[in-house]
Amino acid sequence: MIIQEVKQLLRKEWTVEWRQKYAIQGVFWYSLTVVFLCYLAFGSLKPFVWLSLFWILSLFTAVNAITKSFVGESKGGMAYFYTLFSSKSVLAAKIIYHWMLSLFLSLVLLGFYSLLLGSPVQKYDLFFTGIFLGNTGLAVALTFLSAISHKARSGASVMAVLSFPVLIPTILLGIKISKMGMDGLPWSTATHEMGQLSGIILLTGALSFLLFPYLWRD
Amino acid sequence: MGSKTFVQKVVGAKKMHLVYRIIAVVFLVYAFTWGLIGPVPAKPNLEETIRNLYYHVPMWFGLVLLAFCSFLFSVFYLLKGESEADQLAESFALTSTVFGVLGFATGMLWAQYTWGNWWAGDVKQICALASILVYGAYFVLRNAIAEQQQRARVAAVYNILAFFSLIPLLFIIPRNAEFSLHPGGQGSGAVGNPAFNKYDLDNRMRLVFWPAIFGWFSLGLWMTHQYFRIKVLEIKKMLS
Numbered sequence: 102m103i104i105q106e107v108k109q110l111l112r113k114e115w116t117v118e119w120r121q122k123y124a125i126q127g128v129f130w131y132s133l134t135v136v137f138l139c140y141l142a143f144g145s146l147k148p149f150v151w152l153s154l155f156w157i158l159s160l161f162t163a164v165n166a167i168t169k170s171f172v173g174e175s176k177g178g179m180a181y182f183y184t185l186f187s188s189k190s191v192l193a194a195k196i197i198y199h200w201m202l203s204l205f206l207s208l209v210l211l212g213f214y215s216l217l218l219g220s221p222v223q224k225y226d227l228f229f230t231g232i233f234l235g236n237t238g239l240a241v242a243l244t245f246l247s248a249i250s251h252k253a254r255s256g257a258s259v260m261a262v263l264s265f266p267v268l269i270p271t272i273l274l275g276i277k278i279s280k281m282g283m284d285g286l287p288w289s290t291a292t293h294e295m296g297q298l299s300g301i302i303l304l305t306g307a308l309s310f311l312l313f314p315y316l317w318r319d
Numbered sequence: 320m321g322s323k324t325f326v327q328k329v330v331g332a333k334k335m336h337l338v339y340r341i342i343a344v345v346f347l348v349y350a351f352t353w354g355l356i357g358p359v360p361a362k363p364n365l366e367e368t369i370r371n372l373y374y375h376v377p378m379w380f381g382l383v384l385l386a387f388c389s390f391l392f393s394v395f396y397l398l399k400g401e402s403e404a405d406q407l408a409e410s411f412a413l414t415s416t417v418f419g420v421l422g423f424a425t426g427m428l429w430a431q432y433t434w435g436n437w438w439a440g441d442v443k444q445i446c447a448l449a450s451i452l453v454y455g456a457y458f459v460l461r462n463a464i465a466e467q468q469q470r471a472r473v474a475a476v477y478n479i480l481a482f483f484s485l486i487p488l489l490f491i492i493p494r495n496a497e498f499s500l501h502p503g504g505q506g507s508g509a510v511g512n513p514a515f516n517k518y519d520l521d522n523r524m525r526l527v528f529w530p531a532i533f534g535w536f537s538l539g540l541w542m543t544h545q546y547f548r549i550k551v552l553e554i555k556k557m558l559s
Contacts, residue, residue: 249473304486
């Protein structure tokens with residue numbers, strides 16, 4: 102039942118996204134432009150700066166892409182969904198959609214970034230695991246935070262104020278794991294951090310599902 | 320008056336207020352006087368600044384305990400919908416933030432005399448700043464929503480998230496940092512758990528340290544109560 106609902110909602114997200122192409126195009130060109138700007142500003146980068154800058158760019162890309170998620174939903178539209186779907190499936194669909202979106206965007210970003218600024222990564226599997234986990238964390242937390250800031254109806258600045266401090270642990274652990282991949286360290290060195298990051302993701306996810314009904318109800 | 324709500328009963332418990340007020344006054348007077356004149360172990364580099372332990376560490380205890388109270392009342396608000404619970408949660412969050420800022424300030428002062436810099440880039444300084452930012456965002460969020468009930472509910476939801484984001488910031492990241500100047504970190508010579516019993520405490524200092532913690536926490540409760548009363552009066556004035 103829930104899986105069916107989530108599928109329908111995902112199709113709806115995709116249709117809406119595809120109908121107003123400007124949003125996803127905007128984020129795409131945004132990442133290209135910002136990478137180009139970094140290339141012009143920095144020229145070449147030391148490995149650790151390369152990594153940190155990449156994470157900061159992907160944080161901003163993700164925040165940009167996800168902020169608008171609930172803004173698109175009008176009050177009437179929300180009430181309409183409320184009668185059709187359970188709040189859990191709405192949230193699940195949003196999270197899954199944003200998760201795929203932010204992974205896709207950070208891969209696009211990584212492509213441009215490596216093309217223009219080179220790539221010091223030595224061990225891609227561990228590096229990608231870091232990016233994968235980090236982006237999962239970003240998608241889960243940002244989906245919930247965008248629902249909160251949507252209720253505040255005050256646009257992007259509240260979203261940034263709310264999300265950046267909450268995301269610090271996720272970003273730090275993501276940087277740590279992908280840095281081990283960049284330095285070509287063995288997997289066993291990163292298991293501790295991977296466990297912690299997964300714990301944070303599960304905790305944020307569980308909290309979102311527990312608390313989302315309270316935001317939803319008007 | 321009719322029947323009182325749970326929060327009104329908690330706030331109206333006169334005996335409880337008397338208890339923490341007495342604890343706050345007696346313990347803090349003791350901690351201030353005996354903390355300054357009492358004996359302390361002579362540690363190199365720390366010297367007399369070790370007395371800052373009586374003021375700096377209780378701030379962090381206070382921050383965590385008050386944030387926990389705030390979290391509890393937010394949960395209570397979501398479950399029962401008593402608007403006083405929301406005001407109490409806000410008051411607790413405010414005192415918790417005040418304690419956080421004071422802990423940060425006393426920490427910087429200490430850092431200046433022992434590490435030689437106001438901002439040493441220590442992992443705990445970073446996480447402390449991040450947790451102050453988290454609660455700063457809570458007040459921004461509250462002010463961004465005009466409608467009372469909506470504000471209370473959204474703020475309660477964020478407050479719960481905020482409390483859970485304190486856990487990695489204060490308890491996980493500092494523990495697996497490679498280097499920390501704080502006691503328990505590798506920079507201080509000892510490795511491992513940054514828990515407070517690894518501090519350079521001896522029994523003479525414990526006699527001041529624990530009363531100071533209870534004293535400061537009680538003062539936090541007192542401040543919260545006063546702020547809550549101001550809030551209630553403001554709302555009354557607005558409605559009349």
